[in-house]
Each structure stands twice: as C-alpha cells, then as structure tokens.
Amino acid sequence: DAGVIQSPRHEVTEMGQEVTLRCKPISGHDYLFWYRQTMMRGLELLIYFNNNVPIDDSGMPEDRFSAKMPNASFSTLKIQPSEPRDSAVYFCASSNRAAYYEQYFGPGTRLTVT
Amino acid sequence: SQQGEEDPQALSIQEGENATMNCSYKTSINNLQWYRQNSGRGLVHLILIRSNEREKHSGRLRVTLDTSKKSSSLLITASRAADTASYFCATADSWGKLQFGAGTQVVVTP
Numbered sequence: 233d234a235g236v237i238q239s240p241r242h243e244v245t246e247m248g249q250e251v252t253l254r255c256k257p258i259s260g261h262d263y264l265f266w267y268r269q270t271m272m273r274g275l276e277l278l279i280y281f282n283n284n285v286p287i288d289d290s291g292m293p294e295d296r297f298s299a300k301m302p303n304a305s306f307s308t309l310k311i312q313p314s315e316p317r318d319s320a321v322y323f324c325a326s327s328n329r330a331a332y333y334e335q336y337f338g339p340g341t342r343l344t345v346t
Numbered sequence: 347s348q349q350g351e352e353d354p355q356a357l358s359i360q361e362g363e364n365a366t367m368n369c370s371y372k373t374s375i376n377n378l379q380w381y382r383q384n385s386g387r388g389l390v391h392l393i394l395i396r397s398n399e400r401e402k403h404s405g406r407l408r409v410t411l412d413t414s415k416k417s418s419s420l421l422i423t424a425s426r427a428a429d430t431a432s433y434f435c436a437t438a439d440s441w442g443k444l445q446f447g448a449g450t451q452v453v454v455t456p
Contacts, residue, residue, distance in 0.1 A: 236388075263442050265444075274446070274447075274448045274449070275389075275434070275446045275449075277443070277444070277445070277446075280442075280443060282441075282442070287441070287443075288443065323388055323389070325389075327442060329442065333376070333377070333438045333442040333444065334379060334391050334394055335379075335389075335391065335436075335444060336391065337381075337388035337389045337390070338388055339387065339388050340387075340388050
C-alpha cells in the first residue's frame with residue numbers, strides 16, 4: 233500500500249485566495265482525520281470522519297474552513313478565504329477500528345499564506 | 347486542549363544511553379499510543395498499549411501504562427543518532443479520536 237497520500241506537498245498563496253488540500257487515505261481504513269501543526273499550538277485535530285460522515289468538527293477554527301469526504305478514498309480540506317495565520321503544516325491521517333485506531337499519517341502539506 | 351502532557355519537553359543524550367519520557371493524561375482512555383516525528387515529516391506510529399495492559403515491548407522500545415496514575419512512559423534503550431526526533435503520546439477514546447501531547451524533543455549525539 234502507498235500509505236496516506238496528500239497533495240500538494242507545498243502550497244504558497246496570497247491572502248484572500250482559496251486553498252484546497254487533498255488526501256487519499258489507506259484503502260480499507262474507515263476513519264480519516266485532518267490535523268494542523270504549528271510551533272505555537274502544536275498538533276490540533278480539525279475534523280474527523282467515520283465511513284465518510286463527519287463525526288467531530290469542533291476543531292475547525294472558523295467558517296472559513298470546510299472539509300468533505302465524498303467517498304472512502306478521497307477527502308478535501310478547503311480554506312476560503314485564506315489568511316496568514318492559516319500558515320501551518322496540515323496532516324491527513326487514517327485508521328480503522330480493527331487496529332485499535334492506530335493512525336497512519338500522510339507527509340503533510342506545508343501551507344504558507346502571504 | 348491537549349489531553350497528554352509529555353515530560354520532559356526536551357532531552358539530550360549520547361548514543362548508547364537510554365532515553366525515558368513520560369506522559370500524563372486526564373480522562374479515561376481506550377488506549378495510549380506513541381508516535382515519532384522527524385523534522386519536516388509526518389508522524390509515525392511506534393507502539394500502542396491498551397488500557398488493560400501494563401507494559402509492552404517493541405524492539406528497543408518499552409512502554410508502561412499506569413491507569414491509576416493516568417500516566418505512561420516510553421523508554422528507548424541503547425539510543426542511536428537516528429532516534430533524534432520529537433516523540434508524542436496520544437490518548438484514544440472509544441470513538442477512535444486521538445488527542446496528542448506537545449511532544450518531547452530528543453537529540454541523540456554520536
């Protein structure tokens with residue numbers, strides 16, 4: 233298996249632009265998680281899905297952030313409009329109940345908003 | 347807010363020495379997991395210990411769990427320069443949600 237795939241790996245955009253981050257989880261995993269990591273705040277859970285349904289989005293910072301999972305093999309995290317404070321590394325991870333929720337992380341997307 | 351809190355925040359040791367880091371948490375858990383993150387990379391799962399287990403080994407890693415004290419420890423024996431990384435504990439609830447601590451930065455010098 234290729235592991236969790238994220239794209240793009242790096243994104244530089246100007247304030248006010250829309251940003252879309254993409255994630256392909258490991259096949260057979262029924263949980264998908266989006267995290268954000270910064271030096272100041274550490275690793276924060278933004279939202280997670282179970283069987284493509286959002287379960288907990290309490291970590292989404294504000295309405296500018298939205299996430300979708302249209303099918304079991306694809307998820308997006310969208311920021312519109314982006315702001316400089318959104319600059320961070322965004323990770324996607326997947327897991328399943330059978331493995332006691334051991335999570336497999338993607339390589340991350342480093343987002344810089346100027 | 348973070349569930350797990352690691353101690354120490356940073357650790358510097360020489361190759362061959364053992365590295366021990368601790369994690370404390372606040373609420374009941376389904377299991378506790380340890381992850382490693384090399385600079386600029388994603389987190390990699392190291393070891394998982396279930397709430398009814400007290401100790402677990404994997405290679406040079408040893409994890410203990412004391413649910414009465416709500417604490418866990420990770421021991422890396424005979425450390426190597428390649429063990430230089432940040433180490434995170436994460437607690438899992440029964441719904442699969444993980445809460446990560448702030449991490450321990452470990453530097454192993456040759």
